[in-house]
Amino acid sequence: MHIPDSFIPIGQAAVYWLIALVFIALALRWVRREMSDEKVPLLAVLAAGVFALQAFNIPVTMGTSGHLVGGALVAIVLGSPFAAVFVLSLVLIVQGVLFGDGGLTTMGANIVNMGVIGGFVGYYSYQGLMGLTKSMLASAAGAAWLACFIPALAAAVELAFAGTFPFGPGLVSMGIYHALIGVIEAGITAVVIKLIATARPDILDSSAGVPA
Amino acid sequence: MKVNYQLIAVGAALALVVGVAAVFLASSDPDGLDSTALITQGQKELTAPANPDAEIDEAILPGSFAYSAPFPDYTLEGAGKLTDVALMAGGILVALAVVLGLGFGIKAFSRAGAP
Numbered sequence: 001m002h003i004p005d006s007f008i009p010i011g012q013a014a015v016y017w018l019i020a021l022v023f024i025a026l027a028l029r030w031v032r033r034e035m036s037d038e039k040v041p042l043l044a045v046l047a048a049g050v051f052a053l054q055a056f057n058i059p060v061t062m063g064t065s066g067h068l069v070g071g072a073l074v075a076i077v078l079g080s081p082f083a084a085v086f087v088l089s090l091v092l093i094v095q096g097v098l099f100g101d102g103g104l105t106t107m108g109a110n111i112v113n114m115g116v117i118g119g120f121v122g123y124y125s126y127q128g129l130m131g132l133t134k135s136m137l138a139s140a141a142g143a144a145w146l147a148c149f150i151p152a153l154a155a156a157v158e159l160a161f162a163g164t165f166p167f168g169p170g171l172v173s174m175g176i177y178h179a180l181i182g183v184i185e186a187g188i189t190a191v192v193i194k195l196i197a198t199a200r201p202d203i204l205d206s207s208a209g210v211p212a
Numbered sequence: 213m214k215v216n217y218q219l220i221a222v223g224a225a226l227a228l229v230v231g232v233a234a235v236f237l238a239s240s241d242p243d244g245l246d247s248t249a250l251i252t253q254g255q256k257e258l259t260a261p262a263n264p265d266a267e268i269d270e271a272i273l274p275g276s277f278a279y280s281a282p283f284p285d286y287t288l289e290g291a292g293k294l295t296d297v298a299l300m301a302g303g304i305l306v307a308l309a310v311v312l313g314l315g316f317g318i319k320a321f322s323r324a325g326a327p
Contacts, residue, residue, distance in 0.1 A: 094310060098281060104277070
């Protein structure tokens with residue numbers, strides 16, 4: 001759901017950049033104050049993994065494909081939505097600047113959707129679902145699905161404001177496609193978290209609910 | 213500070229395997245956003261298969277800013293798969309290095325600034 005430059009007029013794109021910059025500043029403060037030095041390599045490895053998985057488009061029928069976004073995954077593993085903002089922002093910068101994947105003016109909107117909304121929805125719905133189900137796998141899958149679906153709806157609303165998509169049909173189409181793409185997000189996120197919890201439970205944040 | 217080089221090496225290797233596999237296996241169907249754009253421009257129907265010739269008409273969209281990335285769509289014009297693999301690997305390693313550099317940079321900066 002990388003929005004290209006031409007999809008949003010520059011004035012509106014600037015508003016999303018401002019919102020994104022506020023959250024980037026908060027994410028930088030989180031790295032400085034809350035995250036331990038030992039977590040830097042994990043953050044970097046997750047960025048590399050998210051970059052690779054975002055290139056792996058999988059068909060979801062109806063002539064459409066999708067890939068992992070990764071906001072929920074990063075937020076759950078590091079135990080903070082700001083980890084997702086930090087990693088997704090930097091991944092989006094590399095993708096946009098080097099590969100033209102997502103625009104530069106619209107990078108703010110992409111950071112808001114995938115990093116901020118994806119990270120916060122992923123982290124807090126995981127916490128909520130863990131409280132309800134006590135199942136790490138089910139909670140990770142549910143949180144990841146929401147962290148794909150809700151940012152897609154946000155993008156549809158932004159693009160309706162921009163005049164690119166008609167409001168209703170845009171929401172329906174973005175919603176249907178990303179309800180399916182969310183299954184990819186759910187599957188990969190749950191599997192990766194399960195693998196980390198099995199192989200290296202010590203690197204998973206304690207808020208993920210796995211005894212280290 | 214002890215740096216976990218093993219984690220970096222194993223993580224980077226896994227990401228490279230996934231990224232290289234993506235060069236050969238990833239679907240070329242439009243993603244959910246592009247499919248929606250094609251529908252609104254009358255070039256696709258919601259449940260219909262992708263039309264490989266369909267292209268989003270950027271001229272009728274509200275934004276006019278244009279930027280030419282050095283490697284658009286993770287490739288170079290006329291390049292073979294080997295180039296694509298190298299670009300993908302490069303992108304993965306740049307993402308890794310940027311986060312590693314900025315992360316350690318912030319940590320070193322905050323230690324230096326601490327009373």
